[in-house]
Structures are given as C-alpha cells and as structure tokens.
Amino acid sequence: MLRILLLVSLSIAFAVEEDEFFFFGHEYKRTELGDAVDKASMRLLKDLYESSEDKNVITSPLGVLTLLSLYSTGTTGKIKEEIVNFLGLPDYKKMTESYKSLTEKFTEMNPEFLTMANKVYVASRYELTDEFTAVATRDYHSEVQALNFTNPSEAAKIINEWADQKTRGNIKNPVDENTFSPDTAAALFNIIFFQGHWHVPFEKADTVDKKFQLSATESVQKPTMHLVQSLFYHEDKELGARMVELPYKEPGFRMVVVLPDAMDGLPAVLDKLAQKGVLEDVFAMSPPGQDVDIDMPKFEVKSKFNLKDVLVKEGVSSIFNQQAEGIVKGQGVEVSEVFQEAFVKVDEEGATAGAFTGLVLVATSSLSEPPPPLPFKVDRPFLYAILHQDTVLFAGTYTH
Known part of the structure; x- marks a missing residue:
C-alpha cells in the first residue's frame, strides 16, 4: 500500500500594535460553514489540550479541515462519510462548495496580513489523477509539484524552503528526512499566516x-x-x-x-x-x-502535534487504513501521518505613542457620571x- 503524507497547517499569527484606528462597526453574519468550523475547532482544541503535556496550546483547525476536505475529493464510501461528518456540514456537495468558497476568499486576501496556501507534492514516479489535480488547482488554489521522495533529505529541504517563505521565516524546518518513507506517494500541505495590527493600542x-x-x-x-x-x-x-x-x-x-x-x-x-x-x-x-x-x-506559544490519535478519537479513522483510489493514478493510497506546527505571538511590538480615535455610542445623560470601568483581569x-x-x-x- 502506498502512503500519502498529510501535513496539516504550518500556521502562524502575530498581533502587533498600530498608533491609531477608526472603529467602523461590527457587522458580522453567522453562517452554516462558520458554525461547522467553530464546533470542529473547539473539539480539536479540547482534545489537544487534554493530550498535551504543555497546556499552552496553539492550533489552526481550519488547516486540518481544509486538507481533509481536499483529500475527501479523491475518496469514496466510509472515508468520505467520516470526513463529511467531522467537518459538520449537511452533505458532501455542501462541504466542497463551502471550502471552495472559503479557500478562494482567503487566498485572494492581501498577503501583507493573511496568507493561505495549499500545496500538493507528488512523488516523481507517480502522477495525480486528472480529476484530483483539477480540483486541487481550481477549487483549492493549490500548487502541484513533483518531488523525489526517494531522496528524503532533498525533499525535506525543498518543502522547508517553501514553508519558510510562506511564513516569512517563522516556521523553518517542519519536516526532516525521517518524515518520508520510500513508499510516500504524495504529501498535502496547508499554510495559514496571519499578521494583524491591533485596532486598540x-x-x-x-x-x-x-x-x-x-x-x-x-x-x-x-x-x-x-x-x-x-x-x-x-x-x-x-x-x-x-x-x-x-x-x-x-x-x-x-x-x-x-x-x-x-x-x-x-x-x-x-x-x-x-x-x-x-x-x-x-x-x-x-x-x-x-x-x-x-x-x-x-505571550508567545509554539505547538507541534501529531494529529492522528485526535482524528481517530473524533471519528476520522478510515483515512489511515482504507484506500483512496482517486488521488494517484493507478494506485490506492492511505494517510500515514497528520501533523501540524503552529505559532502565535501577541504583544505590542512596534508600538508608538498614538491616539485612539474610535467611537462606540451608548446612551448617556448629561446629569449622570459615566460608570466606572469594568475590570477584566486575564490573570x-x-x-x-x-x-x-x-x-x-x-x-x-x-x-x-
């Protein structure tokens, strides 16, 4: 059985300060996809917190969900059913349409603050199916590249260079030569990089x-x-x-x-x-x-997880022991590993003295004193x- 390595979400988020801002409102809509991502995210966070020795945990569940959605497009039967159930949308068509739309939205955002990138590496001696290639490139905006996994150190070097470039040097060596075995047929990657500037200084x-x-x-x-x-x-x-x-x-x-x-x-x-x-x-x-x-x-937190046990606990087990026939031409593949490295940094780096120019209107009386501030001590x-x-x-x- 050939193996497909599913490397999930090299993910990084920064929060840094700007000197002033204008508050333009708070108009967000709740969607079916947002609810599904939310519930899967909170389940994953709980599982990772409970299974980790270090209780400082950072994860990007969306990277996991995106790659599972992509992987499902080359599967049938129980594998597809388990993925659809875990992702929490009513059916396969709704799931793929939702992640297609979400990927398109995030990959087209300004890379100065958000980068979302998918990439599929296929072993040089194999080819992806035409259908999977079309879905990966068209619907998931994924790059596809052939790679010689029989030279694992060179393969790791190429992948690490891509990760380094996409995360602006913040995740440098997520894989090494031991990540890949001789029967590796393909590897799926997702990167989410966010660098935000506080509205409130x-x-x-x-x-x-x-x-x-x-x-x-x-x-x-x-x-x-x-x-x-x-x-x-x-x-x-x-x-x-x-x-x-x-x-x-x-x-x-x-x-x-x-x-x-x-x-x-x-x-x-x-x-x-x-x-x-x-x-x-x-x-x-x-x-x-x-x-x-x-x-x-x-705070600053960095986490690296093997997600296989967590996914099995959440009911996604068939990807590890049943063949997916629609990904590599003429070959069935199964997932060998699912892992994630993520990083978050929250501070006031780059802060300058500035003015807060924001408005949130509340009813007041000219005869009343403003109420005292509400304490929120994150201690x-x-x-x-x-x-x-x-x-x-x-x-x-x-x-x-």
Whole structure:
C-alpha cells in the first residue's frame, strides 16, 4: 500500500500594535460553514489540550479541515462519510462548495496580513489523477509539484524552503528526512499566516509585570499589557466565563479572549465549548455601556502535534487504513501521518505613542457620571480564538 503524507497547517499569527484606528462597526453574519468550523475547532482544541503535556496550546483547525476536505475529493464510501461528518456540514456537495468558497476568499486576501496556501507534492514516479489535480488547482488554489521522495533529505529541504517563505521565516524546518518513507506517494500541505495590527493600542509604557495564577496556590509574574477602552463584552454564567473582543485593524479580523470565572475553570469551559462552539457567545457580545479595564499578558506559544490519535478519537479513522483510489493514478493510497506546527505571538511590538480615535455610542445623560470601568483581569489560564468574521482561524490556550 502506498502512503500519502498529510501535513496539516504550518500556521502562524502575530498581533502587533498600530498608533491609531477608526472603529467602523461590527457587522458580522453567522453562517452554516462558520458554525461547522467553530464546533470542529473547539473539539480539536479540547482534545489537544487534554493530550498535551504543555497546556499552552496553539492550533489552526481550519488547516486540518481544509486538507481533509481536499483529500475527501479523491475518496469514496466510509472515508468520505467520516470526513463529511467531522467537518459538520449537511452533505458532501455542501462541504466542497463551502471550502471552495472559503479557500478562494482567503487566498485572494492581501498577503501583507493573511496568507493561505495549499500545496500538493507528488512523488516523481507517480502522477495525480486528472480529476484530483483539477480540483486541487481550481477549487483549492493549490500548487502541484513533483518531488523525489526517494531522496528524503532533498525533499525535506525543498518543502522547508517553501514553508519558510510562506511564513516569512517563522516556521523553518517542519519536516526532516525521517518524515518520508520510500513508499510516500504524495504529501498535502496547508499554510495559514496571519499578521494583524491591533485596532486598540496597548501602550508599551503601560506593560508591567503582574501576577498570573498558575493554580489556586501558585503564581508567577508575567509582562502584562493594559488598556481601558470600549470593547465588545459578554458574560455567560452557564459557560462559567466572560469574554472580550480585541479587534484588528485588518477588516473582519478579531481576537476573542475567554476568561473562566474560576481560577481552575479552563478545563470545564473547554468541555462546554467543545459541545456548543464559541460563536454563540461571540455573537452575543455587545458594548457593556462602560469601558473595559483589561490586563492581559504578552505571550508567545509554539505547538507541534501529531494529529492522528485526535482524528481517530473524533471519528476520522478510515483515512489511515482504507484506500483512496482517486488521488494517484493507478494506485490506492492511505494517510500515514497528520501533523501540524503552529505559532502565535501577541504583544505590542512596534508600538508608538498614538491616539485612539474610535467611537462606540451608548446612551448617556448629561446629569449622570459615566460608570466606572469594568475590570477584566486575564490573570489565570484562559483560551483565545482569532476569527475572520465568523470563521475560526486559530484557537489556543494559555496557562503558564
């Protein structure tokens, strides 16, 4: 049996500061695809958090989902059924149309802030089927390149150069010669790179060391950013968490920070979000009628996962033990590995003294004093998600 290596999502996100912004509104629509990506993303995040020794986790579930959608186009039967069920859309046609549209939207965005790239490498001694090649290039905007996997060190060098270029030097060596075996027939790759600039400035001078609780009894000092500003906010007592939205300058992008009420409440919040997703709460956010006084640690997280066990747990197992006949001409293939390397950095790098020029209007009375700021102290393990409109691009946890 020939093997196909599915390398998922070399993904990276930055958040850096700009000196001023204008707030143009908050008009996002909730879609069927957004809901499906959301729920699959929260399940993956929970599984990775639970299976990882390091509870600082960053993942780009969209990279996983995109490549599974592409892979499914060369499959039939149980393999296709499991992928469709996991991706959470009503049927195969809806799934492929949705990911075709999503890929087109993201690959055509300004690469200064978002790069989404798919690539299929096929072993030099094989050919992809005409149908799979057409779908990969036309619908998934994927490059297709022949590669000599019998020289694994040279193959790894070529792939790493592509990853380095697409992530602007931030993910350099995701593969090595041991990644590939002599029977590797093809490899599918996805890269998502996001570099956003805060709409709301965090002044670098306001960043000081503050206490971050690792647990109820243990704490450390963390460089902590500070901001007092009108932000979208929501409380969910059933979830046991509060959340704020930090918008980016780039249209449609935002980070949502979910802060558990309890010091040790992150696992319980993850359990609940894995069942319902985060979008229900995201779309319930609104200006609270007062400024939000937020403290949030600067952080940088890098994760590398083998996703095979997680996908099997989520019901996607046939890709690893059943043949896909529609990818490589004259050959059945199965997936040998699914892995992901992701990186996120959130800070105020490049900050300059600036003015906040934003408007969020709330009803006021000339006779009343403005209410005091609402405290939002991110001083305990929390989770976060980076979205474009209603689509989760990245999701992660920060615990230490």
